[in-house]
Amino acid sequence: MKPTSETDVLDAVVAAVADETRLEIAGNGTKRGWGHEVVASEILDLSGLSGITLYEPSELVLTAKAGTPLRAVTAALDEQHQQLAFEPPDFGPLYGAAPDAGTIGGVVGCNLAGPRRIQTGAARDHLLGFRAVSGRGELFKSGGRVVKNVTGFDLSKLIAGSFGTLAAMTEVTVKVLPQPEKIRTLLIFGAGDADAVKAMSTALQSPYEVSAAAHLPAEQAGRSSVSYVSGSGGSVTAVRVEGPGPSVEARLAGLRQQLSGYGDLEELHSSNSRTLWAELRDVAPFLSGANDMIWRLSVPPMSGAEIIADLSLPLEFRHFYDWGGGLVWLSTPAGKLNAASRLRQAVMETGGHATLVRAPDADKRETDVFQPLSSGGGALTARLKDNFDPRRVLNPGRMYRDL
Amino acid sequence: MGSANTNMSLKMPEVDTSVVSRRDDIINRLRQIVPPGPLGEGVIDDPRALRAYECDGLSAYRQLPMVVVLPETTQQVSKILAYCHENGIKVVARGSGTSLSGGALPLADAVMIGLGKFNRVLEMDFDNRCVVTQPGVSNLAISHAVAHRGFYYAPDPSSQIACSIGGNVAENSGGVHCLKYGLTTNNVLGVEMVLMNGEVIRLGGKHLDAGGYDILGVVTGSEGLLGIITEVTVRILRKPETARAALIGFPQVAAAGDCVASIIGEGIIPGGMEMMDRPAIKAAEAFVHAGYPLDVEALLIVELDGPQAEVDYLIGRVQAIAERLGATHFRLSTSDAERENFWAGRKAAFPAVGRLSPDYYCMDGTIPRGRLPEVLTRIAEMSKAYNLGVANVFHAGDGNLHPLILYDANNEGELEKAEAFGSDILKLCVEVGGVLTGEHGVGVEKRDLMPTMFNETDLNQQQRVKCAFDPDGLLNPGKMFPTLHRCAELGRVHVHRGETRFPDLPRF
Numbered sequence: 001m002k003p004t005s006e007t008d009v010l011d012a013v014v015a016a017v018a019d020e021t022r023l024e025i026a027g028n029g030t031k032r033g034w035g036h037e038v039v040a041s042e043i044l045d046l047s048g049l050s051g052i053t054l055y056e057p058s059e060l061v062l063t064a065k066a067g068t069p070l071r072a073v074t075a076a077l078d079e080q081h082q083q084l085a086f087e088p089p090d091f092g093p094l095y096g097a098a099p100d101a102g103t104i105g106g107v108v109g110c111n112l113a114g115p116r117r118i119q120t121g122a123a124r125d126h127l128l129g130f131r132a133v134s135g136r137g138e139l140f141k142s143g144g145r146v147v148k149n150v151t152g153f154d155l156s157k158l159i160a161g162s163f164g165t166l167a168a169m170t171e172v173t174v175k176v177l178p179q180p181e182k183i184r185t186l187l188i189f190g191a192g193d194a195d196a197v198k199a200m201s202t203a204l205q206s207p208y209e210v211s212a213a214a215h216l217p218a219e220q221a222g223r224s225s226v227s228y229v230s231g232s233g234g235s236v237t238a239v240r241v242e243g244p245g246p247s248v249e250a251r252l253a254g255l256r257q258q259l260s261g262y263g264d265l266e267e268l269h270s271s272n273s274r275t276l277w278a279e280l281r282d283v284a285p286f287l288s289g290a291n292d293m294i295w296r297l298s299v300p301p302m303s304g305a306e307i308i309a310d311l312s313l314p315l316e317f318r319h320f321y322d323w324g325g326g327l328v329w330l331s332t333p334a335g336k337l338n339a340a341s342r343l344r345q346a347v348m349e350t351g352g353h354a355t356l357v358r359a360p361d362a363d364k365r366e367t368d369v370f371q372p373l374s375s376g377g378g379a380l381t382a383r384l385k386d387n388f389d390p391r392r393v394l395n396p397g398r399m400y401r402d403l
Numbered sequence: 404m405g406s407a408n409t410n411m412s413l414k415m416p417e418v419d420t421s422v423v424s425r426r427d428d429i430i431n432r433l434r435q436i437v438p439p440g441p442l443g444e445g446v447i448d449d450p451r452a453l454r455a456y457e458c459d460g461l462s463a464y465r466q467l468p469m470v471v472v473l474p475e476t477t478q479q480v481s482k483i484l485a486y487c488h489e490n491g492i493k494v495v496a497r498g499s500g501t502s503l504s505g506g507a508l509p510l511a512d513a514v515m516i517g518l519g520k521f522n523r524v525l526e527m528d529f530d531n532r533c534v535v536t537q538p539g540v541s542n543l544a545i546s547h548a549v550a551h552r553g554f555y556y557a558p559d560p561s562s563q564i565a566c567s568i569g570g571n572v573a574e575n576s577g578g579v580h581c582l583k584y585g586l587t588t589n590n591v592l593g594v595e596m597v598l599m600n601g602e603v604i605r606l607g608g609k610h611l612d613a614g615g616y617d618i619l620g621v622v623t624g625s626e627g628l629l630g631i632i633t634e635v636t637v638r639i640l641r642k643p644e645t646a647r648a649a650l651i652g653f654p655q656v657a658a659a660g661d662c663v664a665s666i667i668g669e670g671i672i673p674g675g676m677e678m679m680d681r682p683a684i685k686a687a688e689a690f691v692h693a694g695y696p697l698d699v700e701a702l703l704i705v706e707l708d709g710p711q712a713e714v715d716y717l718i719g720r721v722q723a724i725a726e727r728l729g730a731t732h733f734r735l736s737t738s739d740a741e742r743e744n745f746w747a748g749r750k751a752a753f754p755a756v757g758r759l760s761p762d763y764y765c766m767d768g769t770i771p772r773g774r775l776p777e778v779l780t781r782i783a784e785m786s787k788a789y790n791l792g793v794a795n796v797f798h799a800g801d802g803n804l805h806p807l808i809l810y811d812a813n814n815e816g817e818l819e820k821a822e823a824f825g826s827d828i829l830k831l832c833v834e835v836g837g838v839l840t841g842e843h844g845v846g847v848e849k850r851d852l853m854p855t856m857f858n859e860t861d862l863n864q865q866q867r868v869k870c871a872f873d874p875d876g877l878l879n880p881g882k883m884f885p886t887l888h889r890c891a892e893l894g895r896v897h898v899h900r901g902e903t904r905f906p907d908l909p910r911f
Contacts, residue, residue: 017896056771056773057668058664058665058667058668058772058773059771059772059773059802060667061771081670111612111613111617113611113612117611117612118611121585121589122611122612124612124617124620125585125588125589134864136896137896138860138863138864139860140860140861140863140864141857141861142861142864142865144769144836144837144838144856145771145836146769146770146771146801146802146836146837146838146841147581147582147586147769147801147802148577148581148586148769148798148801148802148803148841148842149769149838149840149841150574150575150577150586150624150840150841150842150843150844150845151838151839151840151845151849151853151856152845152853152856152857152861152862152865152883153621153624153625153865153868153869153883154575154588154620154621154623154624154625155621155864155865155868156620157588157617157619157620157621157623158616158617158618158620158621158868160617160620161612161613161615161616161617162616162617166616177672178667178669178670178671178672179670181670201530201531201532204532205529205530205532205641206641207553207641207642207643207644207710208710209709209710243709243713244713244716244717245716246712246713246715246716247709247710247712247713247716249712250710250711250712250713251710251712251713254710298610298611298612298614299610300528300531300608300609300610301530301531301532301609302530302531323611326610326611327611350608350609350610351593351605351607351608351609351610352608352609352610352614353610353613353614353615354614355614370614370615371614371615373615374604374605377604377605377606377615377618380598380604380618380871380872381615381616381618383870383871383872384616384618384868384871386871386894387867387868387870387871387893387894388864388867390894390896391896399615400615
């Protein structure tokens, strides 16, 4: 089904509720592989709901129908030198989809966030309001079009990252921000994982307003299309500084001083910076083994490298770090599920979570995609689902098998 | 709201007399759970002592709580809630009692849980850039605890010296630096909370984002309706290297509005950007002598923070914008003392306005910035119609407007008039595309205005979130929602295919 209006979406869900059928919610389907297989009678394809309905640059706000291509949003923002500051990644290629094909609704539904997450937040932090049809077959709205808003429960947070399991979004309103005038990246060559995490923590504790910090072990660095990175022959730690020209220069000089003890330093200018951070954001350039399973770990920044070291993973496992060490991307050969429980256990001990972002369906049947729910949180999650989608109409089983 | 006496025109949930009649038993049971300790009494039941809890920052509404209990541990909170849950007793949580919307207004048949004894910062983790704290610690105390390493906690509500971090999470508090650094919700990483049935859960931690539903996100700003927070983890930031502020005066409000839009339009996000109108300027200047010009209609304080090189560069650009738009006054702070003096006037604007009038009523709507001149004109018209003065202070960067309505509660009917004026202002905010409350919360104050912003379906879906946490509606009832529906009723699915607008719609 491909509705073209909000009313059509409402009618489609109402019909599914009445007929006790199930719907898979999709935009352009670029990230359908994220989550368990959904057993549904039909796909509710929201890509027909497309178009920017409001964009006021001086108010830093944009409203778009949920199926609007992300590239259309980005193009409109580019014209005004603005951006979605949370740097939504393009994960399509991770799942074999065409690049640059995702929708704004998909970005919100998966609560995406790129390297700038540590400074400006994720999609959840930029979603000001939305309209959606719940699994009860009711059209509702939440939030508004202004940043400062505490009127009622903040359902924007709940809907962001709910993977279409609570409601089918029809429209989203997001906060937008100015693009930085200038971007520079400081590279540190040759640091091991543990030292790199220390270097990133030093940079992030400095007053120099670092907007991203990532670390590529030697093999991943070798895959970058930026020659300064791939040509170094060893590991590369990257620290990004953005802002007005004079400020960027001054902060880089300060960072150089603070980080000189960690290895040889090099600077990337705007164009190379953009390329490198887009690669890091999209992940696929570094972890692209077609059949590998890909894990995404969100942990306290100082714990990521420790987890990797303690797991003493076999050589065919690959990884890199973003978010100053707090985000670990890990690829393992398909079928190597014996590492999954050890990994989940190690991550759980830090309070964080591990998501099996990509895996062959056979492997996903054997393990959980999302971090298994603790007793208390699990019951709450089920009750929330019950209160939005009591008949389990929307994306049943996508996040948790029995929901 | 000034010093007005109890005026319970507000309709609160019906008092459960069967609970009130068991008051002595309840007090005894609470004393068993929280005996007196080194930090003082565990349970307060003396009417004179209870008086300290009868209202929060919205002092027009007062109600003695049935009993106040002051636990020290999560386990005690859990036992209190489990007991109240089993016995159908309502519960109201209270931090420092600084809410301006009546979020901590007691109920005659409810146990009030005061969290003041949860007053310790538990961990300062600079490497992971976060602080773990108990909820009763004040907002400012967190910044003080990490100041020796050059860090601070960014959200800074003006009550920050007193307001508790647990209360900040409950209200999703803001402050003057939200535009650049976000609200509480953007700065909280994790909480430990106790659900109404006594269950203790942890949400988030020292990592970013949720592994499943973002329950922490919906708990933040839930005004004590979903659970009681017993521990908070917040992110801390390195203090900006330097900060400078500019005082910019304009002969028309519209030009000041254009200046704000142009600064943002040119890609500059100031640390703080505040506006005051003529009555607010006059009151603040008379009170603190901040050096504000008195011959302007609107005054902006624009603060830029960050590395020295950035601040110097951006100040130059802000000055150019201001001059282009016809600013008649432009003064830059040349020292931190002078910058703080600029802010002193703004931060004292409420008490300064309070000197002009026996009572004042502080409103808190948000509007799209561009609608400001129109909104101020209409507020001035209402001011004439109601024959009540008004002064406006405005977080101009993020569109959060605080009109201060001047009235005298001793004059018969004037409080009601001030409330009606306030409601009209908030309805106007919604009409121009804004919202009822930017940072003070709905509480009891804006509860009955919720339907101006949300229809019944919207409100019911919000209440279903409460049903997931507190199906019996025992936590802080009477706040946020004009009508609390029973969860069983909300859970029913009424939809039938035959009732849809287009029952015969082909399947696309």
